Amino acid sequence: MIIRQAELKDAEAIAEVWNAEIREGVSTFNSVEKSLSDIQALIKARGAGTQVAYDGARFLGFVTLGAFRGGIGYRFVAEHTIYLTHEAKGRGVGRALMAEIYDVARDQGLRVLVAGISGENAAGIGFHTALGFQETGRMPDIAHKFDRWMTLVLMQKKL
Template sequence: MIIRAATAADAEALCEIANWVIRDTLITFASAQKTVAQLRAEIAEKGDDYLVAELDGQVVGHAYYGAFRSGSGYRYTAEHTIHLSPAAHGRGIGRALLQALEQRAVTAGLHVLVAGISSANPGAVGFHAALGFTEVGRLPEVGFKNCQWLDTVLMQKILQQAGKPDPDSTEKPG
């Protein structure tokens, strides 16, 4: 298995994974499928912080992070996304992706990573807990997909306990 930064050439494989998650699961509340062009734009925007897992020459998963909320007070906190192809589950690929993403986040100066997890995906709650994330809240019935109301489970991990950043800084970390 190889964990590496995504490239535009990965967009088609990533589109297949993303659209499987959107179309066939309750992992995300999104209903509009993605296009290859959208994925290429996301890869370009996130740069080296958009990671893919490759197994036997095939892209089988991806992970990235982005802003948790707008406003400069949240600049040291990010929300991450991680998705695997069906064949990649249970093989340690998700763990490797998330650990690599956490290293990138620390290097970028982030303090906290947040996971917003569908209540229809209890395996993801256990996965995150095993990697040091703590459940910090539950938002009842905030998602609606496939004719059912779904909760969002919020989990977080404090990445670094270093001193406080400069309170006058408006710069993004990293």
Template sequence: MTIRPARPEDASAIAGITNAIISDTLVTFTTDERHPVSIAADIELRDSAFLVAEVEGEVVGFATYGPFRSGPGYAECREHSIQLAPKARGKGLGSALMNRLQEVARAEGVHVLIAGISSANPSAIAFHAALGFAKVGQMPEVGFKWGQRLDLVLMQKILAQE
């Protein structure tokens, strides 16, 4: 397994991972699939804050972060996303990606990482808790997908504490 910065040529593989999650699960509230061109632009924009996990030359997961909210008061806070292909789950790749992403975030002066997690994804809540994220809130019924109202669970980790 290799964790490395994403490259624009990884965009199709990343689109395959995220679009399967969008179309087949309640993990994300969106129903709009991502196009490789927009993912490649995100990779260029986020640079070192967009990582991939690669196994035997195949991209099987990614982690990235972007602004949590606009305005200078939130300059040191980022919201992250992590997604793995089904065949990559349960093998430690998610933890490896998140540990590296946190290293990058600290180096870039990020103080807090935020996770916004669908209540339909209890494994992601447990995953983040195991990494030291604390549940700081739950927003009832803010998500709607496939006729279901879903809660958004907010978790955060203050990076300076380590």
């Protein structure tokens, strides 16, 4: 497995995985798919803050860092997004991507990573717990998707 900084040529693979989750999953509350230009802009803007994993030519997944909240007081905090292909799950790809993004985050002077996870996403909560993230908040019925109200679980890890 190779993990490296995302390049513009990765945008289509990232969009495919992310948009599948937007359409079908509960890992994101977003219901508007990402365009290729959205992903390309993200790759350009975030630089090393977006990492991809490949097994040969086969795309496995990505992780990206984004602002947690606006304002200078949050400058040492980032929220991350991580998505894997179905085939990559349970193979250590997520752990490897997270290990890489920890290094990137530290290099950027970050101190804390935040995960915002759907309360329905037990696998996501379990994954982050296994990586040392701690639950720091629950916001019941905060988001609406698939004609139902969903809970947001906030987790964080000090780097």
